[in-house]
Amino acid sequence: MKLKYVLLTGILAPGLLILPTPTVAAPGSDMVVAQNCPPPKKIINGQCVVPPPPPAAVKPATPPKAVQPAPPRPNVAQPPTQPPGQPPRREFRQVNPPGGQQQQQQGQKPISPAQKQIKPVQTQPVIQPQGQQQGQPPIKQVNPQVAPLKPGQNQPAAVQPLGKPPLQQAVPQIAPAPTATPTNVRKLDDFRGLRKETRQGNSVIIQEPGRTIIRDGNRFVIQRNEASGRFGLNARNVLTERQGANTATIIERPNGTRIVNLTDTNGRLLRRSRRDASGREVVLIDNMRRGGVVAGVAVGAAAVAGLVILHMRPPAIHIPRERYIVEAEGADRRLIYETLMAPPVEILERDYSLDEIRYNVELRDRMPRIDIDTITFDFASWEVTPDQAQRLQFIADGLQQAIQENPGEVFLIEGHTDAVGSDIDNLSLSDRRAESVAQVLTEQFNIPPENLTTQGYGKQYLKIPTPEPERRNRRVTIRRITPLLNGPVAQNRR
Numbered sequence: 001m002k003l004k005y006v007l008l009t010g011i012l013a014p015g016l017l018i019l020p021t022p023t024v025a026a027p028g029s030d031m032v033v034a035q036n037c038p039p040p041k042k043i044i045n046g047q048c049v050v051p052p053p054p055p056a057a058v059k060p061a062t063p064p065k066a067v068q069p070a071p072p073r074p075n076v077a078q079p080p081t082q083p084p085g086q087p088p089r090r091e092f093r094q095v096n097p098p099g100g101q102q103q104q105q106q107g108q109k110p111i112s113p114a115q116k117q118i119k120p121v122q123t124q125p126v127i128q129p130q131g132q133q134q135g136q137p138p139i140k141q142v143n144p145q146v147a148p149l150k151p152g153q154n155q156p157a158a159v160q161p162l163g164k165p166p167l168q169q170a171v172p173q174i175a176p177a178p179t180a181t182p183t184n185v186r187k188l189d190d191f192r193g194l195r196k197e198t199r200q201g202n203s204v205i206i207q208e209p210g211r212t213i214i215r216d217g218n219r220f221v222i223q224r225n226e227a228s229g230r231f232g233l234n235a236r237n238v239l240t241e242r243q244g245a246n247t248a249t250i251i252e253r254p255n256g257t258r259i260v261n262l263t264d265t266n267g268r269l270l271r272r273s274r275r276d277a278s279g280r281e282v283v284l285i286d287n288m289r290r291g292g293v294v295a296g297v298a299v300g301a302a303a304v305a306g307l308v309i310l311h312m313r314p315p316a317i318h319i320p321r322e323r324y325i326v327e328a329e330g331a332d333r334r335l336i337y338e339t340l341m342a343p344p345v346e347i348l349e350r351d352y353s354l355d356e357i358r359y360n361v362e363l364r365d366r367m368p369r370i371d372i373d374t375i376t377f378d379f380a381s382w383e384v385t386p387d388q389a390q391r392l393q394f395i396a397d398g399l400q401q402a403i404q405e406n407p408g409e410v411f412l413i414e415g416h417t418d419a420v421g422s423d424i425d426n427l428s429l430s431d432r433r434a435e436s437v438a439q440v441l442t443e444q445f446n447i448p449p450e451n452l453t454t455q456g457y458g459k460q461y462l463k464i465p466t467p468e469p470e471r472r473n474r475r476v477t478i479r480r481i482t483p484l485l486n487g488p489v490a491q492n493r494r
Helices: 188-194 333-340 354-358 386-405 423-445 482-489
Strands: 042-044 047-049 196-200 203-208 211-216 219-223 237-243 246-252 258-263 269-275 281-286 325-327 369-372 411-415 452-456 476-480
Touching: 188 203, 188 423, 211 423, 219 423, 325 333, 333 369, 333 386, 333 476, 354 482, 369 386, 386 423, 411 423, 423 452, 423 476
Parallel strands: 325 369, 411 452
Antiparallel strands: 042 047, 196 203, 203 211, 211 219, 237 246, 246 258, 258 269, 269 281, 369 476, 411 476
C-alpha cells in the first residue's frame, strides 16, 4: 500500500521559531507536498486558488406548462371583430371581396360554394348589386316586407319594387287603339271579327279598329285618340313629338295657325290649344286640372281612360222643356243659336274636367241641348248619307256664329243607339256616329275641329223607351260645354 505523507520538518527550540521548510516532492512521485496556502484558498492542481463554491443540490426542475394548442377553427370564415355598437358587416363583403379573390385567414380551409350562397337575414329588401357572380340566387323583389311608416314619414324610394309604378298610378296600362278606323270599315259587321279581348284584374279590355272599350262590372268606357282623323283636314302639316311620357300632335294650317293636342300614353286627351300666326294662344280644353275637391270614384282600368263618377243630383229645370231640349227638325237658325249659347240651368260650383263632363250625365244636363233628329242612322251603321248631311246647315250656322264671337267655345257631340244589340256593339256604334257628324261639320261646313269633341253612350239614354228597333233612338245630340270647362267665370257668357 502506497502511503502519501506530508512532512513538516522543524525543530522547536526555546525562544526560537523555526519555520518549516517545505519538502519538494521528487519528480514523478505521487507525493503531494503541502504549500503555504491560507484558507479559504486551497491547493488545486498544485496551485493555491479560491475553490469554487460547492454546487448546490440540484432540485428536480418543474416541467414547463404544456402549451395548449389552439383549437381547430371551423371551416366557415369568421367575421372580423366589430366595435361595440356597430352594426354587423354584410356577409357579401367577405364572400365577394374586391378583385374577386377569396379572403382566407391562415389555417382556414377554403369556403365551399354552398357556404357562398348563404345570405344574411335582412330587415329591408336587398337589391342585388351589379356584377353578381354566377351561381348566386337572385334577390326577390316582389312584395317586399317593409316596416310600417311612421306618421309623416315618406315612403323611401329604395323600397319601391323595380318596374312598378307608384301606388297612385298602379292601374292597368291600356295599349291605345289604332288612331283611325280603316276607310274600308263602314259597318259593325266589318270589324266585329277584328276585336281582341284581354283581361286585366277585374276589367275586360276590348280593342278594335280605332277604339278601345273598357268594361268594369256594369260600367263601360270607350277611348279613342281625338288627335287624328278630322284634325288632318285642310292641314298643311301634321307633326308629333314626345313631351315626357306624353305625345303632342301639332297640326299646322296654311294661315299659320297651330293646333296642339296633348295625349297620354293611352291616347287620352290631356290638353288642347290653338295658337294663331301672331303667337296668341287659346287653351280650349285642359283635362289635367281639377277645379276643387273631386267627390268621385275612379275604378279599375276605367280610371286609365279618365272615368270619374261624381255624386251629383239631377238639375232643377226652370225653363220650358222645348227650350231645354230643342228638336233640330222644327227649329230655325235663331233658336238653334240661342240654345247653343244658353247658360247653365243651375249655378256651377266650380270648373270641371272633360272626363268629368263626359262620364256624368247629371253634370252635362246642366246645359241645354239640341237633338239632331234630322239625322238618323241605318241599323249597325254610322254613315251619314249625303242627303242627311245637308240637314246640318242650321247647326253649322249656329256653331260658326258662336265661334266667331268666342274662338274658345267647345261643343260636345253625343252619339246614341237603340236598345237592340250588345252593350259593346252599341257603345262602339254610338261613338262612331258622333265622330261621323263632327267629321261632316268640319269637312263640309268648315267648323274648326278643335272646337268640337265627341263621345258615344250606346243605349243608355233612349229617346223612345222601347227594346225594339227604333230609328229615332239612333241619333246624335249637341250642347255647349264651355261653361262646364271654365266654371263660374264663363257660365253666363253669351
